[in-house]
Amino acid sequence: MRKFVLNYLIPRIGQYFLVIFLGVTLTFIIPRLSPSDPVERQVSQLMMSGSHVSPEAIIAMREALTEMYGLSGSLWEQYLAFWGRLLKGDLGPSLSSFPTPVTQLLATAMPWTFGLLMTSIIISWIVGNILGALASYYEKNVAIQIVDVVSQAVRPIPYYIMALVLLAVFAYWIPIFPFSGAYPPGTRVEFSLSFILTVIRHSLLPLFSLVLIGIGGWFIGMKSLTSNIISEDYVVYAENAGLPKNRILSQYIIRNAMLPQITGLALQIGLIFSGALIMEVVFGYPGMGTLTFQAVMANDYTLIMGITLLSIVGVATIVLILDFIYPLFDPRVRIQ
Amino acid sequence: MLTVIRDLLKYDGRFRVAFVFLLLTLILAALSLFSPYAPNRTFLVPQDMPPSLQHPFGTNSRGQDLLWWMAFAVRNSLILGIITAIVSRIIAIFVGLVAGYRGGGIDRLLMSFNDSFVVLPVLPILILLSFLLQGQLSLVALALLLGLFGWPWDARLIRAQVLSLKERSFTRTAVYSGTPPLKLTLREHLPFVLPVVFATTINNMLWAIGMEVTLSVLGLSDVTVPTIGTTIFWANQHQALVAGVWWWLAAPIIVAVVLFLGLYLLFSSVNEFIDPRTRLRRIGA
Amino acid sequence: MPLLQIEDLRAYYRTEVYGISRSVRAVDGVSMELYNNEIYGIAGESSCGKTTLIKVISGTLKPPLRVESGRVHYDFGAFEVDMLTIDPEELRQTVRWKEISYVMQGSMSVLNPVRKIIRTFEDIVRTHQGIPNKKLFLEQTQEHVRRLGLPPDVLNLYPHQLSGGMRQRVAIALATVFHPSLIIADEPTTALDVVVQRGVLQMLKDIQAESQNTVLLVTHDLAVHANVADRVGIMYAGRIVEEAPTQIIFNAPRHPYTEHLIRSLPTIGDKSVKASLGGAPPNLANPPSGCRFHPRCPLAMDRCRTETPEMITLSHHHRVACHLVTEAEA
Numbered sequence: 001m002r003k004f005v006l007n008y009l010i011p012r013i014g015q016y017f018l019v020i021f022l023g024v025t026l027t028f029i030i031p032r033l034s035p036s037d038p039v040e041r042q043v044s045q046l047m048m049s050g051s052h053v054s055p056e057a058i059i060a061m062r063e064a065l066t067e068m069y070g071l072s073g074s075l076w077e078q079y080l081a082f083w084g085r086l087l088k089g090d091l092g093p094s095l096s097s098f099p100t101p102v103t104q105l106l107a108t109a110m111p112w113t114f115g116l117l118m119t120s121i122i123i124s125w126i127v128g129n130i131l132g133a134l135a136s137y138y139e140k141n142v143a144i145q146i147v148d149v150v151s152q153a154v155r156p157i158p159y160y161i162m163a164l165v166l167l168a169v170f171a172y173w174i175p176i177f178p179f180s181g182a183y184p185p186g187t188r189v190e191f192s193l194s195f196i197l198t199v200i201r202h203s204l205l206p207l208f209s210l211v212l213i214g215i216g217g218w219f220i221g222m223k224s225l226t227s228n229i230i231s232e233d234y235v236v237y238a239e240n241a242g243l244p245k246n247r248i249l250s251q252y253i254i255r256n257a258m259l260p261q262i263t264g265l266a267l268q269i270g271l272i273f274s275g276a277l278i279m280e281v282v283f284g285y286p287g288m289g290t291l292t293f294q295a296v297m298a299n300d301y302t303l304i305m306g307i308t309l310l311s312i313v314g315v316a317t318i319v320l321i322l323d324f325i326y327p328l329f330d331p332r333v334r335i336q
Numbered sequence: 337m338l339t340v341i342r343d344l345l346k347y348d349g350r351f352r353v354a355f356v357f358l359l360l361t362l363i364l365a366a367l368s369l370f371s372p373y374a375p376n377r378t379f380l381v382p383q384d385m386p387p388s389l390q391h392p393f394g395t396n397s398r399g400q401d402l403l404w405w406m407a408f409a410v411r412n413s414l415i416l417g418i419i420t421a422i423v424s425r426i427i428a429i430f431v432g433l434v435a436g437y438r439g440g441g442i443d444r445l446l447m448s449f450n451d452s453f454v455v456l457p458v459l460p461i462l463i464l465l466s467f468l469l470q471g472q473l474s475l476v477a478l479a480l481l482l483g484l485f486g487w488p489w490d491a492r493l494i495r496a497q498v499l500s501l502k503e504r505s506f507t508r509t510a511v512y513s514g515t516p517p518l519k520l521t522l523r524e525h526l527p528f529v530l531p532v533v534f535a536t537t538i539n540n541m542l543w544a545i546g547m548e549v550t551l552s553v554l555g556l557s558d559v560t561v562p563t564i565g566t567t568i569f570w571a572n573q574h575q576a577l578v579a580g581v582w583w584w585l586a587a588p589i590i591v592a593v594v595l596f597l598g599l600y601l602l603f604s605s606v607n608e609f610i611d612p613r614t615r616l617r618r619i620g621a
Numbered sequence: 622m623p624l625l626q627i628e629d630l631r632a633y634y635r636t637e638v639y640g641i642s643r644s645v646r647a648v649d650g651v652s653m654e655l656y657n658n659e660i661y662g663i664a665g666e667s668s669c670g671k672t673t674l675i676k677v678i679s680g681t682l683k684p685p686l687r688v689e690s691g692r693v694h695y696d697f698g699a700f701e702v703d704m705l706t707i708d709p710e711e712l713r714q715t716v717r718w719k720e721i722s723y724v725m726q727g728s729m730s731v732l733n734p735v736r737k738i739i740r741t742f743e744d745i746v747r748t749h750q751g752i753p754n755k756k757l758f759l760e761q762t763q764e765h766v767r768r769l770g771l772p773p774d775v776l777n778l779y780p781h782q783l784s785g786g787m788r789q790r791v792a793i794a795l796a797t798v799f800h801p802s803l804i805i806a807d808e809p810t811t812a813l814d815v816v817v818q819r820g821v822l823q824m825l826k827d828i829q830a831e832s833q834n835t836v837l838l839v840t841h842d843l844a845v846h847a848n849v850a851d852r853v854g855i856m857y858a859g860r861i862v863e864e865a866p867t868q869i870i871f872n873a874p875r876h877p878y879t880e881h882l883i884r885s886l887p888t889i890g891d892k893s894v895k896a897s898l899g900g901a902p903p904n905l906a907n908p909p910s911g912c913r914f915h916p917r918c919p920l921a922m923d924r925c926r927t928e929t930p931e932m933i934t935l936s937h938h939h940r941v942a943c944h945l946v947t948e949a950e951a
C-alpha cells in the first residue's frame with residue numbers, strides 16, 4: 001500500500017499539477033510574447049466600430065483594460081496576479097457580452113461539452129474495444145472485416161472534414177437529422193421529456209460523428225493489441241486447457257488488452273477533446289466549441305483565455321481520474 | 337529500397353491503394369507549377385460553374401477555377417505537413433534519444449514534461465495563439481508552431497524503442513568493449529529507430545494538415561494562401577452549401593480524403609512491414 | 622498396448638510472407654511409443670523440434686504448424702483416440718486436461734497476470750467438470766495444492782506476487798487437478814536456479830509415483846533426465862536419433878550426437894574445459910542431406926552425406942539411427 005502510494009499515486013498527482021502549471025504558464029506567456037497588444041486592438045476596434053467615443057473615455061477604457069488584462073506591474077507581478085485571480089475563479093468579464101463574467105458563459109457551455117464528450121468516449125471506447133478484440137478471433141467474419149475497412153477509412157480523416165461529410169450526407173442530402181443546434185431556436189429550455197428528446201435528437205449527429213471516429217481508433221488499437229496478446233503464454237495456455245472462447249476473450253484477452261487502452265485514453269483525451277470542440281462548431285452544438293467559435297468571431301479575448309484555461313484544467317482532471325481508475329484493473333500496480 | 341517498394345506493391349493491397357492515392361495527390365500538387373492563374377487572383381473564370389470538362393472541379397463564387405486552386409492548396413498543405421514533421425521530428429528524436437539513453441533523473445524529467453505536453457489540449461492553446469497573431473500567421477509560421485506542439489507522442493515512441501534496443505545484447509557488448517555511446521547509437525540503433533521515425537512522420541503530417549484545416553476554418557490562418565483549410569473557409573464565407581455550390585466543398589473534401597487515406601494507408605502498411613514480428617517471419621528466424 | 626504410439630510423424634511450419642514461402646521441417650519422421658507408468662525424457666539442443674513434437678502430441682498445434690503425415694494414437698484404456706483426426710470439440714471435452722495435460726514451456730508466464738490464481742483453477746475445473754458447489758471446490762483445490770506441498774494461501778495471490786519456482790509449481794498443480802493419464806512438461810526447470818529445480822522435479826516424480834501415470838518430460842538439460850527419466854529419447858534436427866532406458870543412454874550411448882551431449886555434461890570437481898562440438902543445429906527450413914548431423918559429426922563418412930540412416934533396434938529397447946550401427950548388431 002505504501003509502495004503504491006509512493007510509486008504510483010504521488011507521481012500521478014505531481015504530474016497533474018505539472019500539467020496545470022505548464023498550461024497556465026503558457027497561457028500567461030503567449031499573449032505577452034505576441035506582437036499584437038490586446039488593449040490597443042480592443043480600443044481601435046471600438047473606434048472603428050463607428051460609435052462616437054470621447055478621448056477621455058478612451059483613456060479611461062485603456063486603463064480599465066490594462067487593469068483587466070493584468071498588464072500592469074512587472075512581468076513577475078503580473079504572473080502572480082494571474083495565478084491569484086485564477087485561484088479565486090475570476091476570469092474577468094466577457095468582452096463581447098460585457099459585463100457577463102466569463103465563468104458564467106463557461107458554466108453554461110461546459111455541461112453540454114462534458115455530456116457530449118463523456119457519452120461519446122464511453123460508447124466508442126467500449127464498442128471499439130470489444131469489436132477490436134473480436135477481430136483477432138474472427139478475422140474472417142464479414143461484419144468484422146467491414147468494421148475494419150470502415151475504421152481504416154475513418155481513422156485518418158480530420159474531425160472537421162469528417163463532420164462536413166456527415167453533415168452533407170445526413171442533414172443536406174438525406175435530411176434525417178436536424179441541421180444544427182441542440183434544440184430548435186425559440187424552444188423553451190425546460191426539464192421535460194419532449195425537451196430532452198429534442199436535445200437528444202439534435203445531439204445525435206455530433207455524437208454519432210464522434211462515436212464513429214472514436215470506434216475506428218479504438219478498434220484499430222485493440223485489434224493490434226490483441227493480435228499480440230493472443231500469442232501470450234497465458235492465452236495460449238487457456239486455449240490449450242480448452243476453456244470456452246468467450247471466457248478466453250473476456251477474461252484473458254480483453255482484461256489484459258484493455259489496460260494499455262486505458263492508458264491510451266488518458267494520452268488521447270487532449271486530442272479527443274479538441275475533436276469534440278470542432279464537431280460542436282460544425283453542428284452548432286451549444287458547448288465550449290461553439291463558444292470558442294463565437295469568441296473568435298467577436299474578438300472576445302478574455303473568453304478565449306477562459307476557454308483555454310478551463311480546457312487545460314478539465315482535460316488534466318479527466319486524465320487524473322483515469323490514473324486513479326487504472327489500478328482497479330491492474331493488480332500489478334495496485335499490489336506492489 | 338526499390339525492392340521493398342516492389343514487394344509491398346505486389347503483396348500489400350493497402351500499399352497499392354496508398355501508392356495510387358499519393359501519386360494522384362502529388363500529380364495534383366505538381367500541377368500548381370503549370371497553373372495559368374496566380375492563386376490569389378479572383379474573377380478569372382465564370383462564377384459558380386459546376387464540374388465540367390472545362391473545369392473538372394468546377395469554379396467558385398470568387399471566379400476561380402477550383403482545379404488550379406486545389407493544386408496550390410494541396411501543395412501548400414503538404415508543405416505545411418512536411419515542415420511541421422521536420423521540426424517536430426528534430427525535437428522528438430532529441431528528447432526520445434536523450435531520455436532513452438541517459439535514463440535516470442534526466443529521463444524522468446524529460447518524460448514528465450513530455451507527458452504534460454501530451455495531455456495539454458493543443459487546440460484551445462493554438463486558437464489563443466493564432467487569435468493573437470491574427471492575419472500575421474503565415475503558412476510557414478503556422479507549420480513551425482505546429483511543429484513545436486506535435487512532438488511528444490513520437491518522443492515517447494522513440495524512447496520506448498531505444499529502451500527495448502538497450503535491452504539487447506549487442507548494446508551491452510558494445511558498451512563493454514568501450515565504443516563511445518554516440519557512435520554506438522548511430523551505428524547500431526539508427527537502423528531500428530529510423531523506421532519508427534518514418535512511421536511517426538506520416539502520422540504527424542496527418543495531424544498537422546488536420547490542425548491547419550481547423551484553424552483556417554475558424555479564419556485564424558492567412559486565408560489568402562490556398563490550403564485545404566482555407567478552401568473550406570472561403571466556401572463557408574460564401575455559404576456554398578446553402579447556395580447549392582456543393583462542389584466548392586466537395587473539391588477540398590475529396591482531395592483531403594484521398595490525401596489522408598493515402599498517407600494513413602502508407603503509414604499502416606509500413607508499420608506492419610517494420611514490425612519486428614513481421615520482420616522475423618520475413619527473414620525466417 | 623502402449624499409451625501412445627507415434628508413427629512416422631511429420632509436422633512443418635509453412636509460412637508465406639511478402640511472397641516468400643518457407644517450410645520449417647521441425648518434426649520430420651518421428652516414431653516412438655510411450656507406456657503407462659513411466660517417465661520419458663526428450664533431450665536435444667534448443668530448436669531441434671522438441672516443443673513442436675509436443676504441440677502435435679498434445680493436440681495444441683495451430684497454423685502455421687501443420688501435420689504433413691503420420692499417426693498419433695492414444696489408448697487410455699477406457700477409449701482410444703486418434704489425435705490427428707479427432708474432432709476438436711470432442712478433444713476438448715474428453716481428452717484435454719482429463720487425459721492429457723500440458724505444462725507449457727515458459728510456464729512461469731502461463732498465469733493470467735490480472736487474475737488471482739484461484740480464478741484459473743476455477744476456469745479449468747468449471748470447463749471440464751463443472752462447479753456445482755463453490756465451497757466444496759475451494760476446499761478440494763486447497764487440499765490439492767496442499768498435497769503438492771504448496772501453501773493454500775497462494776490461491777488468493779496474483780501471479781506477480783509469486784517467485785518463478787512457485788509459479789512453476791502452481792502450473793504443475795493446475796495440470797494435475799484431474800489426475801490425467803499423461804502429463805507433458807516442456808522445459809519445466811529452465812530458468813530456475815538449481816535448488817528450486819530440484820524441488821520442482823521432485824514434485825513431478827512424486828505425482829507420477831502416486832498416480833502411476835505417464836510423464837513426458839522435455840528438457841535440453843541431460844542432467845535432469847539422468848535424475849528423473851526412466852527412458853530417454855535424443856532429438857536432433859526434427860528426428861529422434863537415439864532412444865534407450867536411461868542407464869543405457871548414459872553408459873553405452875551409440876550415436877555420436879548423444880556421446881557429444883554426454884561428454885559436455887559438467888561433472889563435479891572436473892575443471893577441464895569440455896571438448897565442444899563446433900556449430901549449431903541446422904536451419905530446419907533447409908536441413909542437411911543424408912544424416913542431418915553430418916556437418917558436425919567427427920565420425921562422418923561419405924555415405925552419411927547422401928543416405929539417411931535408418932532406425933535400428935538393438936537389444937534392451939535401444940534404438941539408434943546412425944550408419945556406424947549396422948543391422949548385423951541387432
Ligand SMILES: Nc1ncnc2c1ncn2[C@@H]1O[C@H](COP(=O)(O)OP(=O)(O)O)[C@@H](O)[C@H]1O
Pocket residue numbers: 621634636645647665666667668669670671672673674685904905
Ligand atoms: N511459429 C513458428 N513458425 C515458424 N517456425 C517455427 C515456429 N515455432 C518454431 N519454429 C521453428 O521450428 C524449429 C523447432 O522449434 P522448437 O520445436 O521450438 O524446438 P525446441 O523446442 O527443441 O527448442 C526451430 O527451427 C524454430 O525456429
Ligand code: SF4
Pocket residue numbers: 876877878912913914915916918919920921922925930942943944945
Ligand atoms: S550417420 Fe554418419 S554423420 Fe550421422 S551420426 Fe552417424 S556417423 Fe555421424
Ligand SMILES: [Mg+2]
Pocket residue numbers: 668671672673726807808
Ligand atoms: Mg522448446
